[in-house]
Amino acid sequence: MKKNKTFATWLTFLGGPLGLHRFYLRGFGDWLGWLLPIPTAIGFYGIMRLTRFGQDDQWTWLLLPVLGFTFAGCALTAIIYGLMSPxxxxxxxxPELAPDAAPGRTNWLTIIGISLSLMIGTAVLMASIAFSFQRYFEYQIEEARKLSQ
Structure with a gap:
């Protein structure tokens, strides 16, 4: 089966946190494809804790960035796939095709997928880092206040 670079780029961007791109490119025997949903589920559990307990929950600022880092890593992988030469x-x-065969060529849909992966992946990564560090330092300040009283 021919593996299309444009489809793999979009599949990695949209379904990467579930490992769909790994199954498309490497088959259902790929162990990393089966492991990718675990950090995604952990991150969604962080979202559930955020809606239930609010931002002051210590586990929320620890679990929520896991989803962001997973998504950002998949966006980076989509960029790498999209920029790969034919x-x-x-x-x-x-490997059974000619080096310049059509499935490896870049087209406008590939470029759009790369661009969206770059924009949204970067935004998610920065938001995850900012949220996690902000909550961590606020927690440290609260604990320091408790000690000083």
């Missing part, structure tokens, strides 16, 4: 793509995922 020769390298076909050599890795379509």
């Amino acid at each position: 020769e390298k793509w076909n050599a890795r995922f379509n």
Whole structure:
């Protein structure tokens, strides 16, 4: 089966946290594809805790960035796939095809997928880092106040 670079880029961007791109490119025997939903589920559990207990929950600021980091890592992988040369793509995922075969070529949909992965992946990563550090330092200040009283 020919592996299309544009489809893999979009699948990695949209379904990467569930491991869908790993199954598309490497098959259902890929162990990392089966492990990717675990940090995604942990992050969604952080979202559930956020809605239930609010931002002051210590576990929320620890669990929520896991989802953001997973999504950002998948967005980075989508960028890497999209920017891969046709020769390298076909050599890795379509070794039976010619190096410049059509499934490895870049088109406008690939560029749009790369651009969205860059914009949204960066925003999610920065928001995850900012949220986590903000809550961590606020927690440290609260604990220092408790000690000083």
